[in-house]
C-alpha cells in the first residue's frame with residue numbers, strides 16, 4: 614500500500630506528465646492510458662498521450678483516443694512518465710530510450726514477468742487488467758470517476774478478461790465494472806464496438822485461416838497461421854487478426870491455441886508474432902517464455918525470427934506433452950479483490 618501512496622503523492626506534485634503504453638496496443642493498454650490521462654487532467658496536470666503504433670479501428674470510439682500521438686517530443690519537458698501495461702520498458706517501442714531521461718518513471722502493470730523498470734513500481738499480477746489498477750490509482754487520487762474514464766477502464770477489463778470469460782475475471786473485475794455501469798458505461802455499446810464491427814475482409818481472411826487450422830492427434834493443441842500471402846489476398850493488415858486465435862481456443866478439446874502471424878520485416882528479417890491462448894489448465898505465459906515472450910496464464914505471446922516451419926515444429930513438440938505447463942493453482946478471489954486502491 615505504501616507504493617500506491619508514494620505514487621499518489623508524486624502524481625499530485627507532478628506538472629507535466631507523459632503517459633505511455635506498449636506498441637501494438639490492445640484494449641487494456643489504450644483504456645488504461647486514456648483513463649489515467651483523463652484523471653490527471655481532472656487534477657489540473659498537463660498530459661501527453663503517447664503510443665507509437667496506429668490505433669486499431671475497433672478502439673476508435675474510446676474517449677480522447679484522437680489525442681494519442683506517435684511522437685513524444687523532447688523528453689525534458691516532462692517531469693514524470695507513467696508507463697502502463699508494459700512488462701519491460703522496451704515494450705513502448707522507439708521512445709523507450711528517451712523516456713529514461715525523464716526524472717520519474719512510474720511503472721503500473723499486471724504482468725507477473727514485470728522487471729520493475731520504474732523509479733516507482735506498482736505491479737499487481739493478481740489484477741485482471743492494468744485498467745483495474747488504474748481504477749485504484751484514480752480512486753486513491755480522489756478524482757471522481759466519470760463516464761468517459763469508466764468507458765476506458767471497462768474496455769480494458771473487458772478485453773483483458775476475454776469478455777469476462779478467462780480465469781482472471783474475478784470479483785474485483787465484476788465489482789469495478791458494476792460501479793462503472795452505474796456511471797452510465799454501456800456494456801452493449803462497447804461490446805458492439807470492440808467485437809461486432811468487423812470489415813468483410815476480416816471474414817475472408819478468417820475463412821482462409823480456419824481452412825488451414827492444424828491440431829495434435831488428441832486435439833489438445835490447435836494452431837492457426839496467417840501468412841503474408843493470405844493478408845495480401847484479402848487486403849488485410851495485422852490489426853484485422855485481433856482476437857482470431859480465440860476460434861482455435863474455443864475448440865472443445867483444446868488446452869492451448871496458437872496463432873502465428875507474419876510480422877512487419879525488421880532490418881529486412883522476416884519475423885512472426887505468435888499469440889497463445891490457454892483454457893486455464895495450461896500456462897500460456899510459461900510457454901511464451903520459452904521463446905523469449907511473456908504475458909499471462911490465459912493469454913500470452915512472443916515475437917521470433919525463427920523460420921515458420923521451425924516455430925510450428927517447436928510448438929507441436931511442446932504440445933505433444935503439455936503436462937509440464939499445466940496450472941494447478943488459481944488466485945483466490947480474496948487476493949484478486951485486494952487490489953482495489
Ligand SMILES: [Mn+2]
Pocket residue numbers: 641642698723742743773
Ligand atoms: Mn493488460
